[in-house]
Amino acid sequence: MVPVSIAARFERRERTADEMVEMIDGALPRLQANALGEEKAGRLCDDTIKTLDEIGVFRMSSPREYGGLAFSTEEQGRVYTSVGKIAGSTGWVSWVTTTHGRWIAMFSKKAQDEVYGMDWMGPRISGVLAPHGPGQARRVDGGFMLSGRWPFCSGCRHTAWSILGSMCQMPDGQSDMIMPLVCTADVEILDDWAVSGMKGTGSNTVQIKEELFVPNYRVLRMKDANAGRWASTPPVGQVLFxxxxxxxxxxxxxxxxxxxxxxxxxxxxxxxxxxxxxxxxxxxxxxxxxxxxxxxxxxxxxxxxxxxxxxxxxxxxxxxxxxxxxxxxxxxxxxxxxxxxxxxxxxxxxxxxxxxxxxxxxxxxxxxxxxxxxxxxxxxxxxxxxxxxxxxxxxxxxxxxxxxxxxxxxxxxxx
Structure with missing residues (x-):
């Protein structure tokens, strides 16, 4: 059961994918006009984020129990395509951050309540999963100590949380990737996004210099996530999950x-x-x-x-x-x-x-x-x-x- 305080904020009319595409197309000239400034700033502007949020783009892959739309893969693809017409950076940030809603559904109920229980405009989750981490983690009582640098964290300046892939020595002796969910306020965002394309994605490096404690309920083992061994029960009646x-x-x-x-x-x-x-x-x-x-x-x-x-x-x-x-x-x-x-x-x-x-x-x-x-x-x-x-x-x-x-x-x- 979603806490009443959370559910109350999700009393918004659901839109279909076709309606969202129509709204995005209608906002296209204004949002395209934002693109040059976004390239120079190295991030999407507030007007773009607010518009996409109001249309519902960032809710497409979140469970309905948390105000999400749980669109099918095909429906989401059509909406992402429409956003991509605005500019590559706009589409990329929307895709990266929105698809993470599907990932969050695999985490514990407590972690999901934290993610969706806060007031937030725009995408809630960014992240980096790459070969061998690139972060490092070690097990401690009740969780993990996390450190490292994660480049290419697209949209990180707009999100409240990040999933930062890290390698960790597990109790069975294997070194496996884990998926820690970290509050963006606990990481440092480096000003290092100076590139030739996708300039507005704000795919900066994030880092944790001093070890950060991440409790067990905010961590998934990669192998478990892939095999469908979730820390929570999959949302009922929603094929996306x-x-x-x-x-x-x-x-x-x-x-x-x-x-x-x-x-x-x-x-x-x-x-x-x-x-x-x-x-x-x-x-x-x-x-x-x-x-x-x-x-x-x-x-x-x-x-x-x-x-x-x-x-x-x-x-x-x-x-x-x-x-x-x-x-x-x-x-x-x-x-x-x-x-x-x-x-x-x-x-x-x-x-x-x-x-x-x-x-x-x-x-x-x-x-x-x-x-x-x-x-x-x-x-x-x-x-x-x-x-x-x-x-x-x-x-x-x-x-x-x-x-x-x-x-x-x-x-x-x-x-």
Whole structure:
């Protein structure tokens, strides 16, 4: 039972995914106008956070018992895509922080009450899970002592809590990853986010210099989380919480790049009848065969990416509803599918960028921002096409995978 004081704050009308997409599209011009300032500040602005919060974006993956919407994977993908049209940073922060609501549902009831029991505008949870930690933890009576540095903690300046993956020597002698839930007020956020793309994500390094005590009820063992051994009872009647949280996080990571490609396409099409092509006799770009070719090639890549992501989201939802467990082949396939979709979206944006003229060099122009941000997505460790393709090929050929299902610290696409 949710405490009355918490439940009272959740008396808000639920919205459908379609309604949310419509509201995001309506706010698109204003939120896009925030993007340049957000890049310079290295974080999203209060207006963007407040607008997305009021629409309900940050509640999509939280349990209904805590005022969440518990949208299906497919529904969330459509909303993240819509947010990605605003700017890559806006979409990325929304995806990273919102999907963590699905993770929090695995924690103890006491931990969930702490997360949702506080007044907070915007996303509640950020975090970093990467190979081998990168934090360190040691067991003590009643919990763990935590220390370390966690780079790429996207959206950390907007959240109240962070899940900071750490390696720990367990009682059985194994060194395993744990998922400690830490109050953001207890970590130091370094001013080190100076990058070429995704500038507004505020993916700063967070650190804990002196050891911090984290009680047992705010810690999950990674292997337990993956195997469905939760510290609480899964929310009833909400299929979202029956899926594998790694698969869910992986497949939704492709939505923001898809949104960027759609945003770039909208920008290109809006100007077809408004500009000519210098160096030719075409006074209107829409009359030029090269524009027709660019448009067809870009749309084919975007449509292919959307169909691939939608099919995987629906399959994940189907498996969850049917109670089918995840496996190496499926996990490797969706990682490859996401990386393929991101590569296709990047190619689409490059085509559209080349066809949009020199005016796109201005830093306020959304096209150059899409181009820079999508490049960051393609080099993300978990979205790299060549790595994902090789691993999927190994699975299809019956060869050992780079990161086996029992070695999941190598599989999480977060940060």
């Amino acid at each position: 029956l899926n594998n949280f790694i698969d869910y996080t992986t497949i939704t990571s492709g939505s923001t790049p898809l949104g960027m490609a759609k945003g770039a396409l909208d920008y290109y099409r809006e100007r077809l009848e408004k500009r000519g092509i210098i160096g030719t006799d075409y006074k209107v770009q829409a009359d030029a065969p090269v524009a027709h070719l660019q448009l067809a090639e870009a749309i084919s890549r975007i449509d292919a990416a959307e169909r691939l992501l939608s099919a995987d989201c629906n399959e994940l939802d189907r498996r969850a509803a049917a109670g089918e467990p995840s496996d190496d082949l499926f996990q490797t396939k969706i990682k490859f599918d996401v990386s393929s979709s991101v590569r296709g979206c990047c190619e689409a944006i490059e085509i559209l960028h080349r066809g949009s003229g020199a005016s796109t060099i201005h830093e306020a122009n959304p096209m150059q921002r899409y181009a820079r941000d999508i490049r960051v997505a393609t080099v993300h460790g978990h979205l790299n096409y060549e790595t994902c393709a090789e691993n999927y090929g190994r699975a299809l050929a019956g060869k050992p995978l780079f990161g086996s299902f029992s070695n999941l610290e190598k599989q999480i696409p977060v940060g």
